[in-house]
Amino acid sequence: MPHAILFDLDETLIDRTQSIGQYAARFQRDFADHLVPMTAPTIAAAILTADERGYRPRAALFGDLIQSLPWRTAPEVTRLQTHWETWFPVSSVAREGLAETLSALYAQGIRLGVVTNGAVQRQQPKITHLQIRPYLSTVVVSEAVQVKKPDPRIFARALAAVGCQASQAWFVGDHPVNDVRGAAAGGLRPIWLTGVHPWPPDQPEPQWQIGALIELVAMVQQEHNPTTSYETAGKGGLK
Numbered sequence: 001m002p003h004a005i006l007f008d009l010d011e012t013l014i015d016r017t018q019s020i021g022q023y024a025a026r027f028q029r030d031f032a033d034h035l036v037p038m039t040a041p042t043i044a045a046a047i048l049t050a051d052e053r054g055y056r057p058r059a060a061l062f063g064d065l066i067q068s069l070p071w072r073t074a075p076e077v078t079r080l081q082t083h084w085e086t087w088f089p090v091s092s093v094a095r096e097g098l099a100e101t102l103s104a105l106y107a108q109g110i111r112l113g114v115v116t117n118g119a120v121q122r123q124q125p126k127i128t129h130l131q132i133r134p135y136l137s138t139v140v141v142s143e144a145v146q147v148k149k150p151d152p153r154i155f156a157r158a159l160a161a162v163g164c165q166a167s168q169a170w171f172v173g174d175h176p177v178n179d180v181r182g183a184a185a186g187g188l189r190p191i192w193l194t195g196v197h198p199w200p201p202d203q204p205e206p207q208w209q210i211g212a213l214i215e216l217v218a219m220v221q222q223e224h225n226p227t228t229s230y231e232t233a234g235k236g237g238l239k
Helices: 016-030 040-054 058-068 077-087 098-107 120-130 152-162 176-185 215-224
Strands: 004-007 111-116 136-141 169-173 189-193
Touching: 004 152, 016 040, 016 077, 040 058, 058 077, 098 111, 098 215, 111 152, 120 136, 136 152, 152 169, 152 176, 169 176, 176 189
Parallel strands: 004 111, 004 169, 111 136, 169 189
Antiparallel strands: none
């Protein structure tokens, strides 16, 4: 059974699509005097297109919104940036099953943590908003440690914080390179959360996969009792 399980944040613990939907409602209210009347879902669709699941540079995202939305009077890019940094973190929506999963794993004595790329001022408020900090033994943000996934050194920082060897730890994430390959290079067991990023078609899919966070509980049970199949313990998505 793993001594520690570490997680990616955006698109793993957080449902980014739902979060952007929440943020778009705030955006609609705050910029109503500047925009031609339009619905929050329409604004959300524009943000999702420009956002590229968080991998688009923020300056390019805001520039796209200035160009693509029907403004009466377009605001300065700096105002959009300030609005995003203020309101997007507190618009974070937990991925389905997050609380149940962390609670069940924590109750078994497994040390939990987050390893995320990004800026501290954007990432830490998301964790606070999700109210999951009591479950976490460590939160490692790339800006704070000056190293980013998939560099194995960022995983090593988290392992040192939880007092666990790489061979005793799992890492759960959605991104094939940053999360799966990065964790594998660091010696952790990588567990791919499917349904966000496609797996590169020219490479074999990873051995360990889940389609929902709650499947981790069954996976841990199977490790604890190898005679119980993953299908019997939970959902049959392990490959």
